Amino acid sequence: MERVIYLDNAATTQTAPEVVDAMLPFFSEHYGNASTVYGLGSKSKEAISKARETIAGILGAKENEIYFTAGGTESDNWALKATAEAYREKGNHIITSKIEHHAILHTCEYLEKNGFEVTYLDVDESGVVKLDQLKAAIRPTTILISIMFANNEIGTIEPVEEIGKIASEHGILFHTDAVQAFGQVPIDVDALHIDMLSASGHKLNGPKGIGFLYIRKGVKIRSFIHGGAQERKRRAGTENVPGIVGLGKAAELAASTMEERTAKERELRDYLMARVLKEIPFTRVNGSRTSRLANNVNFCFQFIEGESLLIMLDMEGICGSSGSACTSGSLDPSHVLLAIGLPHEIAHGSLRLTLGADTTREDIDLTIEAVKKIVTQLREMSPLYEDYMKKHV
């Protein structure tokens, strides 16, 4: 197989070999149900405890505050729907932002149909939530603030500590979707005043179909899935033991390599951004330049459309993603790019490249050359570019 340059690590990651190795015995030898009394089952139970302990340790949380789920989307759904239900007597108002993942936005829309009111905060041009708007949006009926830790498209890291402080001063619960941030940036749930946090295994070289929700002790939250005593009766169903073991191992690896890995990614990221901005005209970088995930780059190339760019990159063996309409399955480009103020036609020409632990300088050099060539080809084909050049040159 030809070598692939994989720069879509925000979409998913390769499962680390150490993670696969840790998981395999829990398919073959230690297949026992953790809820049983015999020795075979207790192996599973121990493994689940160990993973829970690892994750709690990374977040500065207690073990009984970590609840395993089937992934980030389930965690987000649970946090919002179950909080809304449990705190309905206190109020019906939720605050979130316009750049959340659809797991949050669509859940909010669902809650709106069921009598809740939702405020969607604006972000500035680099994608940072406006804190003055947050303060102004708080009502006596506000029960929950849910703001993502870091944005999946443009990599902007939100001022989570400030948001947490504001929430706790007002006695409002604070949930953060940390799917992109967990394992990428240090997170201490106490220092940041986080009451609930969603994360997913497959974004940090762990397996797909597993994630967790951190729920601070004392937060009233209803069971999401009924039918058994698993996860302290709050999330029933026989545990996905191999998945949980894999998630635990991936979290352990991500935490122990975080400093070194992100330093390397940051350097390559800055090199990639600098060269592309310098060498390809009519290009911009989306997202914050200072408060940004170490592995995220997001460009807009004027006069071209993102899906064409992605297909041509794929032909060169390079995997990236785009916020163009054609990749979102609708006629509108990414809601995140529109929220930071980009006009539609610019937003259609976006390219997200997200680096991983194995990304090399050579990968980046090859990618830059490919992007340069493809953008030039697509501009030659573009009537928008033709019009612009005729007007201005």
Add this chain to the structure above:
Amino acid sequence: MYSEKVMDHFKNPRNMGEIENPSGVGTVGNAKCGDIMRMFLDIDENGVIQEVKFKTFGCGAAVATSSMATELVKGKTIQEALQVTNKAVMEALDGLPPVKVHCSLLAEEAIHAALWDYAEKHGIQIEGLEKPKNDISEEEEEEEY
């Protein structure tokens, strides 16, 4: 997601470029929705399309449908070119994913828009051709970075 034919026309677009002083040129779509097609026609005195070129801003399907549309009208008479429908373009490409059907409509519209321009320039009426509705609806952005 795409058929082999779509991929072939995307990778090796036929008749991409422009014609200087074309007999007719038409632009349809709008940048807001992410697709713009421009079709250039060179039509001889017998009403035969001798040369056709296109430029497209859009996704893989938009490029492939433009490319296929140029192949289907090249060497045809105006009346024959009018028979090139979006369905014909789609069939020639072995189909399109449902979300991309609008691209083939744009290709049909682009041919019609170029023919309309030809008719206007020459003060003639082409039977069965209606004024294209799908023209660029907004002024282009002129933002610079």
